[in-house]
Amino acid sequence: MKFPSTFLLVLVALISGCSGNKHSIKIKGSDTEVNLAVQLAEAFHPTHKGIFVSISGGGSGLGIASLLNGTADIANSSRSLNSKEREMFRDNDMDIDSFVFAQDAIAFVVSESLLIDTLTTDLLAQILSGELISWSSISNLDQPVNIYGRQSNSGTHAFIKHKLGIEFSPHAKQMNGNAQILEAIKVDPSGIGYVGAGYVQNGSMEGIKVLWIKAGSNGIAISPFDQERIARGEYYFQRPLFQYFRKKDRERISSFLEFEKTDKGVGLIKSSGYYPAHYER
Template identity: 25%
Template sequence: MNEPARSLKIQLLTAAFLVLMAAGCVDEDARENLVITGSTTVLPAVERCGEAFNLAQEEIGVQVSSGGSGRGIQDVASGLADVGMASREVKDSEVRQFGDHFVEHLIGYDAIAVVVSREIYDAGVIGLSSEEISEIYSGEVDNWKAVGGPDELILPVARVPGSGTGDTFNEMIMGSSRAETEGVEVNAMENAEIKTLIVQSDKAIGYLGIGYAKTGDLAAVALDGVTPSAETVKNRTYKLSRPLYLYTWNGTSETEAEFIDFVLGPEGQRIMEEEGFFPASISGPEGPG
């Protein structure tokens, strides 16, 4: 092929490539974005649901990021997100701050697992009472020997304020979502960070969404003699059970409803279960308690 012909061919291929690229950009830009932020507990399941939803249709592009339940609730109220993920209900203080325009969508149930370092579990701490955990987090008990473990100082790990997981734990174990936890030595932003801290320690205790407790070198202890499971969440015998929500603001748009319906549909609920959660249909109208 002579040089002019080669040059023309290159120009034509380049032009064709640019046209295809432009067409692809137009298709992406034509998608309506659905921004979702919030709970790190709910994040893995909703992120997977978003990926599956994006593949199933071309009109809506779901974008998911974390930050905690408080952030999701604030973002949806302020318009920074279309949907907020939360592992707790909206607080009265948040309704007073933002207004009573939250729309609640129950998408499943979670159990907060109380976990300890593998060394502590293997040394005999396979269960704790609510009172013992409260005493650890309040600072009254600071040695594992006091609760049937080795003669080692306890490293309690907790979530930072604004976490739905932290609020639920404090309310159900400490007696108030604003309870003082003077025994806490380390505060973590996310479930994954708590898990890492416990795995890396030989004397830690923490709490996280049960989906995070299914893998890794750590162990969930029985709480008041009950281990978290679909059955104990359904019959409300496991104390640290909680509903999981998606929140919309001032109604629910067709776009928001389409994604939420996907999460509540067969594929979305299958993903929720694969991530360690329990389906939205397991409980009666009063919820799991």
């Protein structure tokens, strides 16, 4: 009966292998933040050999759900919790806290061949809600607008919807991630999409143009790469990037959160195309 005992041993190893490790931090959530989080974790590891940080994406909504279900220690989220989620944490007797570790600007991208450089937020709302269906009235292109958005579990999707006060056009394509949006815009002259500004700076800019955004009709056009204006909070689509965690875990994960505030951490945040946070809540 050698087989069953070996089998049991393997089973025990499999079950116990991934639980109860006090020195691991599991981070899940926003796809916008995942690249930055990976870089931070890589820089964090040499000085904290005993702590293993694992990071995965999946969208802000997924990260928050994982925090609620206990499968993540930190939920990266590019939006704040909505009232339903707050209620559920309360129902489950979970005290949670948040930490703003960086800020992000959302870039609206179009094909390089489109003769538009700036858009007002009003026009943007009309385009994304599907009211304005053709480029012909505002540009050189006589083609229908092709919207490349994110799926509804994306914090970016929810943020834009909220900020513009619209429902997205049902014709908007829902892509799997920022990279897929950029790939689609590159080859589609009639496309418009939105991605975290960090993605455009890191990726190649070839074939892609980032729009300057005017808030209202008489504001000034601001680029999502304008460090100074974003530091003053003037870009319309900038937002804090949150990390939510359970209060009881604070001690366990604080070394990582502290690291994000160090000069090294802030340097990484800047070099990846994000903006440092100025406050903690």
